[in-house]
Amino acid sequence: MSELYLARQPIYDSELGVFAYELLYRASEENSAPAGAGDQATYSVLVNALTEIGLDELVGPHYAFINLTRGFLVGDNPMPFSGSNVVLEVLEDIPADEAVLAGVRRLAEEGHMIALDDFVYDESLRPLVELCDIVKLDIMALDEAQLREHVETLSQYDLKLLAEKVETQEEFELCKALGFDYYQGYFFCKPNLLKRTRVTGSQLALAQLLAKLSDPDVGMDELDAIVSHDVALSYKLLRYVNSAFFALPAKVACLRQALTYLGIDLVKQWSLVLAMSSIEDKPHELLTTALVRARLCELIADECGYEGKERYFMVGLFSVLDALLDLPLEEVIASLPLAEEVTTALLQQEGQAGETLQQVIAFERGQWDQVDGSAFSPEQLQGFYLEAIRWVRAVGMPLK
Template identity: 30%
Template sequence: MSWNFIPRPFRREADAPSSANAETTSTPHAASTANDSTIAEARQNTLFLARQAIFDATEKVLAFQLLVRQTGMTPEAAPASAEAAARLIVNTLNTFGAAEAMGDRLALVTLPGQALDSDIVELLPKAKFILEYPAAYLASAQEEARCAQLLKQGFNLAYTCQSGGNELSNVAGVANYVVYDLAQQNLQDIAKLDRAVKPHGLQRLVRNVNTRSDFDACKAFNFDLYQGNFFAKPETLANNRVDPGRVRVMDIFNLVMNKADVAQIEDAFKHDVALCYSLLCYINSVGIGLQYKVSSIKNAVMLLGYEFLWRWLSLLIYAGIDLSAAQRVLLNTAIIRGRLTELLGQMKLPEKEANSLFVVGVFSLLDALMGIPIEQALARLNLPQEIGQAISKREGKFAPYFDLALAFESNNLVRAERLCAELEIDLSAASRAHVAAIEWAGMIAK
């Protein structure tokens, strides 16, 4: 097993983005142009940010749909007016730092058509966003002219295709992406629509591809992009064996979690030369910030300490797995879960218990990522009972914090509000923690 994966160093809390910083992150253009009162008004509302990956046929992530919701808004609803949409866009850019949350991928934002008439959309970075609008927007030549104008300016526009006929006669002039929805149309009807769209050379995206069979069926029609949860539950095989190199990492993880003697941990490392190399590369990386070079395993273990070491090992357990592109999205999701669950715990729990919540989140997708049943994976790790209960049974004192992280992940605002009330956690602070966790996971992956 090759240990060429070196997780990016963990930032200490002093270096992590604060809630104040999260509220003032902005794009220079938007900050200098947007009306201050509009931004102030938008910040009074609690907003939620969620992402869903958009893949190509090889399961490589090319974009994310950016889901922005206000308190009380149903997950399916877009902002109801141009004014509300503009306010959400400004708030997303200035409060959440949407570009950072997307990394180097495009962000697809669903808008009511009338929002395209607002000048606020022209504040968006052209190279970062795809603006999706409904077919109903194209009610007159005026709207078609507006779309043509935005395309000429370099914006990406996605047209939600719902029926055939005259609406497809000039589709290339009003969009460079077309969106189909398996939740609204069957594949046969979509294929019929696509025969009229395909000659125009637009990028064709199919949404709500939620099973592997749906994905395979859609690929037969050679669509360009696919969005949905088809990758989220890879097949797990009861007899899958964990390779010896990963078993060794799990064993060392157990030693560190149980705070074994440094000499015992050092001895365990020395049984794997490649693992020793990875540890020394990690401790000597620029991000750790040491002024001298560490050359012994014992010193590396002592300098990192138990907490930093088990965090590093928890990610290293995934290293070397032959992950598909879609499974790498799952890994990113697991890291976000771990960090968010930990940040939520820090608001109410003692430090040691909050640290344990990181493990709950990170290992919650271990079955899907490693291809073994979750019970088998957890048994090998020998985790404390309260951690195992939270992961496999959603029970115990850690479970509500994990459930709250999942509510943010799925953009379930009703559940998030209820859990925040039960845990006596400020809803706005929890929302900021979610964005901080997304950014942190992106940093770890670099």
């Protein structure tokens, strides 16, 4: 695999289902590609995603948004994939001259979906807008009045609107009310603190269950009693243990058998995952994010030889608890009997586990300058990230 950082960011529909993933990448060790290298970086990521990794590994059944540079649009680089599940993004700093328009028209005629990135409307851009399928508006760069004006202006075209850099639930609700079709940003990983004034019964029950399952002193008998007392959790766990993912030699009929086959640490781990999956008013991608982080933290801990890699898994998993419960993370953590290392990692991102989580989130978000200080090569980190995605896809169906 080439020296390439490649991650993904989800793009949602109005029901918070995943519509697509934008591929975030950088093809060199430098914080910014040297002059003239952008086109080669673009072509490298396209070829790499298709031939070395596979788009299906990265985005599954969803669309993949990929940035294109001017050189790619006006050049004769062959497109290494069909257009069925790819959206090609024209970057905002590319002048819409005749050569670019011809390139975009050629790609559109070949059946590729076209998106305009960080778009600000100007009448001179009309020919380009008429060729595209999706327009992305950076809501951090436009105030509410400008957003409304853009939505009204673009409504005359046969295209979809995507709001990007949506960071809060309030911004999501505003964009939804304005008529946007798709949404991109990290709002789904943050708690909606204005949604309610008190903890709901289901959230309280989940917090209490997580507290019991997180207790490092819980023994086999007590864990059996905790899970068995929760009928839904017990059913989910037994169904999951009997799935193809574990491939056990015989059907498991009770939790005690599961404990015998898998051990207490693995049963606790999956009980936590399944308990978190029970919240119904949150996007499934939130749990996907938690699992990718958990597995990535675990893989890095294992490679580094850190003790207690199950704690690293828990740190990654619990990093979304605030968004899951719509409570400040400090409040959630205070209610859980966690080891000091785990608490410090989650609240301050300090210590070995905290630094690992910090690196994982930076990679997830394409913050490559923060990843550069890693002891791992891009190839190693990319391998861990892809392994985490594959692992989550393998475990995913029973969690839905």
